Amino acid sequence: MYKIKLSDLDKLYKAISEDYPLYLPIKKAGEVNYGLYGEDEEVSLTTLKTVKSPKDAFFPQSEDLVNFKVDGNKIEVIDVRKEEQPFVVMGVRACDFKAFDVLDRVFLVDPLDTFYQNKRNAAIVVTNACTEPEDSCFCKVFGIDASDPSGDITTFIIGENLFWRANTEKGNALTEKVKGLFTETDDKIVAEEQKAIREKINSLPNVNLDLTPFKDEMLDIFNSEKWGKLSEACLGCGACTFVCPTCQCFDIRELTKNDGTVSRFRCWDSCMYSDFTKTAGGQPRTTQMQRYRQRFMHKLVYYPENNEGVYSCVGCGRCVKSCPMHLNIVKVIKAFDKGGKDE
Amino acid sequence: MNNLDCLIPIVAVVTDIRRDTPDVKTFRVVGLDGKKPFIHKPGQCAMLSIPGVGEALFSITSSPTNEKYLEFSIKKCGCVTEVLHSIEVGQQITLRGPYGRPFPVDTVFAKKDLLFVAGGIGLAPLRSVINYIRDKRENYGKVAVVYGARTAEDLVDYEEIEKEWKNVKDFDVYLTIDREQPDWTGHVGFVPNYVKEVGVPNTYTAVLCGPPIMIKFTLAGLLELGFKKENIYTTLELRMKCGIGKCGRCNVGDKYVCKDGPVFCMTELDELPDEY
Ligand code: SF4
Ligand code: SF4
Ligand code: FES
Numbered sequence: 047m048y049k050i051k052l053s054d055l056d057k058l059y060k061a062i063s064e065d066y067p068l069y070l071p072i073k074k075a076g077e078v079n080y081g082l083y084g085e086d087e088e089v090s091l092t093t094l095k096t097v098k099s100p101k102d103a104f105f106p107q108s109e110d111l112v113n114f115k116v117d118g119n120k121i122e123v124i125d126v127r128k129e130e131q132p133f134v135v136m137g138v139r140a141c142d143f144k145a146f147d148v149l150d151r152v153f154l155v156d157p158l159d160t161f162y163q164n165k166r167n168a169a170i171v172v173t174n175a176c177t178e179p180e181d182s183c184f185c186k187v188f189g190i191d192a193s194d195p196s197g198d199i200t201t202f203i204i205g206e207n208l209f210w211r212a213n214t215e216k217g218n219a220l221t222e223k224v225k226g227l228f229t230e231t232d233d234k235i236v237a238e239e240q241k242a243i244r245e246k247i248n249s250l251p252n253v254n255l256d257l258t259p260f261k262d263e264m265l266d267i268f269n270s271e272k273w274g275k276l277s278e279a280c281l282g283c284g285a286c287t288f289v290c291p292t293c294q295c296f297d298i299r300e301l302t303k304n305d306g307t308v309s310r311f312r313c314w315d316s317c318m319y320s321d322f323t324k325t326a327g328g329q330p331r332t333t334q335m336q337r338y339r340q341r342f343m344h345k346l347v348y349y350p351e352n353n354e355g356v357y358s359c360v361g362c363g364r365c366v367k368s369c370p371m372h373l374n375i376v377k378v379i380k381a382f383d384k385g386g387k388d389e
Numbered sequence: 390m391n392n393l394d395c396l397i398p399i400v401a402v403v404t405d406i407r408r409d410t411p412d413v414k415t416f417r418v419v420g421l422d423g424k425k426p427f428i429h430k431p432g433q434c435a436m437l438s439i440p441g442v443g444e445a446l447f448s449i450t451s452s453p454t455n456e457k458y459l460e461f462s463i464k465k466c467g468c469v470t471e472v473l474h475s476i477e478v479g480q481q482i483t484l485r486g487p488y489g490r491p492f493p494v495d496t497v498f499a500k501k502d503l504l505f506v507a508g509g510i511g512l513a514p515l516r517s518v519i520n521y522i523r524d525k526r527e528n529y530g531k532v533a534v535v536y537g538a539r540t541a542e543d544l545v546d547y548e549e550i551e552k553e554w555k556n557v558k559d560f561d562v563y564l565t566i567d568r569e570q571p572d573w574t575g576h577v578g579f580v581p582n583y584v585k586e587v588g589v590p591n592t593y594t595a596v597l598c599g600p601p602i603m604i605k606f607t608l609a610g611l612l613e614l615g616f617k618k619e620n621i622y623t624t625l626e627l628r629m630k631c632g633i634g635k636c637g638r639c640n641v642g643d644k645y646v647c648k649d650g651p652v653f654c655m656t657e658l659d660e661l662p663d664e665y
Contacts, residue, residue, distance in 0.1 A: 111394075111396050111397065112396070112397045112398070114440035114441075114483070116440050116441060119476075119477075119479055119480040119481055120481050121400050121439075121440060121481040121482070121483060122400070123397065123398065123399070123400055123483065125397060127394070152634075152635055153635060155634075157395040157633050158394075158395075159394065159396070159635060160394040161394060161396070264642060264643070264660070264662070265660070265662065268642075268662045294635070294637060295636060295637035295638065296630070296631075296635075296636045296637070297630060297636070298396075298444065298630045298631065298636070299443075300440065300441060300442075300443055302441050308440040308441045310440070310444075312396075312636075315636070315637075315638075317637060317640075322628075322638065323627065323628050323638065324628065325467075325626075325627070325628045327466065327626070330627065330641075330664045330665055331664060336664070340640070340664075343642075343662075344637075344640060347643075348640065348642060348643045351643040352643050
């Protein structure tokens with residue numbers, strides 16, 4: 047275990063960025079999001095929840111898939127994938143790190159998504175324990191320990207220092223490069239802090255949510271009359287899906303560039319949008335209630351059904367903060383709680 | 390760099406276009422080397438596109454036993470199909486696939502008597518499996534095909550049906566059209582009713598493909614006749630983008646229609662939310 051003074055972190059960022067592109071929480075126009083480190087950027091490692099999750103690192107909001115040159119009735123396919131160079135994502139919270147696993151189970155199962163895989167393999171992930179969890183956090187419900195995220199390296203911000211622990215070979219290699227900036231330390235302070243974090247988390251309001259009702263018959267949950275009231279206020283704006291670290295839906299579109307090249311790209315899409323499932327022939331989800339239900343059924347019932355009980359929610363609480371109508375997955379889970387009352 | 394990603398298509402070329410009905414054309418497709426682009430199973434689909442227009446998923450209409458080319462019967466409806474209907478022989482297209490779970494032709498269907506019921510363009514996915522069975526005749530029992538369309542002109546593959554299917558041993562083909570028309574001497578009436586009139590024994594395994602309303606009434610009719618749901622199959626059609634279970638679009642319950650379908654047994658559909 048190593049440590050470095052918070053006041054020296056700029057040196058650390060600079061040192062890492064000499065060898066790798068470094069992505070970490072950066073404040074811009076009052077909002078903190080993952081961005082590429084530069085000396086003029088305002089890094090904000092202590093921000094608990096970036097507005098968007100770090101999933102962009104592997105599954106960008108918009109990404110070229112393939113280009114085409116069309117010449118009369120002839121077509122040429124141009125593979126636009128580049129060899130991905132190693133890069134570092136730093137500051138990843140436990141929930142967002144677990145969300146990578148949720149995405150892996152979509153993109154890394156047969157048939158492999160090489161766009162995602164190449165970036166995933168190239169990344170060195172530095173996580174950051176949550177010393178200051180807040181009320182909207184409920185990662186514990188999904189078995190996530192915010193005091194001890196894994197990743198290639200785990201960091202802990204305690205007092206005036208950042209503690210640094212390498213977990214993997216990749217992590218060791220990065221540590222070797224920047225070790226000159228660190229002093230060695232034992233893990234006593236960290237262990238104490240972890241205990242304190244766990245205590246804090248246990249006292250958060252939403253960490254005892256009961257997920258067992260979602261193990262009931264799929265069709266009973268689907269047909270519950272609760273969805274009507276739960277979704278009543280939903281605008282279908284999709285904000286909740288865009289900030290969510292586990293939402294994976296995408297659209298494939300094309301754009302013809304000025305030189306005539308056709309670029310086929312994918313971009314995030316949302317099951318909350320009415321045109322998501324619309325075809326020339328029909329629309330299986332005609333109401334916002336149906337779309338709202340799809341989002342949460344997928345996260346709490348369908349996805350776990352296909353993934354040994356792993357939920358497609360990590361309790362990051364972003365949807366709790368971002369919904370303009372104050373709707374969120376916490377309200378859904380509470381509504382189905384058998385002992386509980388409807389909210 | 391790893392191999393070609395499955396979202397990156399190959400280029401193929403259209404070598405023949407046949408007009409089947411006023412709004413259905415059948416396209417013959419080979420790779421740039423003149424060979425069949427890939428091997429598929431009956432009921433599987435592929436993504437076709439003309440870059441700049443977009444991709445769409447179509448069922449592969451030719452049988453896997455055809456070793457020379459793939460065929461797609463495509464109905465004009467929507468943007469991509471409009472453009473496909475305007476192309477000429479020699480046009481290159483992009484292709485990726487094959488996708489989806491096929492009909493259980495080598496397991497569940499083996500040795501069984503089979504009833505195929507199709508309406509309109511619904512014959513497209515069934516043509517693959519029917520021709521497969523015709524070519525491997527000894528592996529299957531009796532076959533009955535009930536096929537209907539709005540008018541005689543709307544019957545897809547009419548020539549193949551008349552010339553080939555009707556001459557295969559133990560192949561019974563029943564055609565029907567919705568309304569009387571002058572040059573038509575065959576049966577007139579809706580598919581679900583005709584299925585009941587034809588009186589195929591309820592020990593047959595049935596495969597239904599066509600408009601939702603036809604499926605609904607045919608299913609009800611078959612159940613009345615004592616067919617069992619576990620012996621009735623159909624195919625689903627939803628909006629698809631990726632075709633490989635990743636983009637989330639075709640998710641119904643714990644299934645992705647592109648990957649876990651398009652072929653489903655009726656008992657499987659009973660366990661899914663009614664969102665298709
Ligand atoms: S559903 Fe909400 S709480 Fe769960 S992972 Fe997505 S944004 Fe976070
Ligand atoms: S739940 Fe809220 S954030 Fe999500 S689409 Fe509805 S209104 Fe928008
Ligand atoms: S079409 Fe993308 S998941 Fe089925």
